[in-house]
Amino acid sequence: MNRGYAGFYKNYYLRSSYEYAYAKYLDFHKIPWSYEDHSYDIGYKTYKPDFFFYDQNGKLEKIVEIKSRNENVLIEARKALDCIKAIYNVDFELITYKHLLELYKPLPFSLTSTIDEWIKSEKTTINKTAHGKLNAHYNLKHSENAKKKIGEHTRKLWASESLAKKKMLEGLKKSGMKKGYIRVARVQRKCIECNKEYEVLSTSPKKYCSRTCSGNSAIRNATVQxxxxxxxxxxxxxxxxxxxxxxxxxxxxxxxxxxxxxxxxxxxxxxxxxxxxxxxxxxxxxxxxxxxxxxxxxxxxxxxxxxxxx
Missing domain, CATH: 1.10.10 (Arc Repressor Mutant, subunit A)
Known part of the structure; x- marks a missing residue:
């Protein structure tokens, strides 16, 4: 079962096939639900649960988090949910693949077919950095207040000696950039497969304009060998x-x-x-x-x- 598929369902951007399966289960039983309505500050980080359930008066009754069978992930999720319960007095439920199997037993369709339906849907993608309409932030713009906060946060990171700053520097070093300034010259090259021109860092060993060309060349060479x-x-x-x-x-x-x-x-x-x-x-x-x-x-x-x- 692949949890890497994400996409839109009822205008919500669900992040896994398990979440879709749970949403379908709720819809079958006509149980109203909402998705990622609120983030909770639990001290050591902020946490945004998956599903939110409200009573007829709009009061939050409970939250539900959907997770994989990975033991470490479950431990971390339960720790966060326990904090939410202790700080905000919100009831929670942690659901895994095992629980979904039990929930689906009485249904006229199987969990496997539901997950397969999600994977094959045109509205899903396995790319976590999806482009265009499949991206959860598609067509959304930062408010001026959000831009200000992002700027302040970035300046604090650059002024610190944190692990996050080190990772940022590593990324910039690999890209040939340094805080927005080009450090390594870029050159024009011709793809040795299709002869198309492309721009690349002068220090890059890249010989192909795309993965497609690289793959075609590799397949041909492997076939010859x-x-x-x-x-x-x-x-x-x-x-x-x-x-x-x-x-x-x-x-x-x-x-x-x-x-x-x-x-x-x-x-x-x-x-x-x-x-x-x-x-x-x-x-x-x-x-x-x-x-x-x-x-x-x-x-x-x-x-x-x-x-x-x-």
């Missing part, structure tokens, strides 16, 4: 069959066409030990260029013995 290796192995097998036939001339010539298996079995065993190939069809193809079967192979071996081919 495979073909060369296969050709080499086939030649080795053919030469070995000839040598083996000559070395075991009496056995080969004494093998009737209706009792080939014993002779061929020993040859196959030796070829497998030397080349890692045990399929008689591959061995036949190595000798003839195509699969002609065991009888043609033994005829070839007899011919080798009679004509002393080497």
């Amino acid at each position: 495979y073909m060369e290796k296969r050709e080499s192995i086939h030649k080795g097998i053919r030469d070995y069959v000839i040598r083996w036939s000559i070395d075991n001339k009496d056995i080969v010539l004494g093998t009737p066409l209706n009792k080939i298996k014993t002779t061929i079995s020993q040859l196959i065993h030796d070829i497998q030990s030397k080349f890692g190939v045990k399929d008689i069809r591959v061995i036949s193809k190595a000798v003839f260029g195509e699969d002609r079967g065991r009888k043609e192979l033994i005829r070839f071996m007899k011919k080798v013995c009679n004509e002393k081919i080497c």
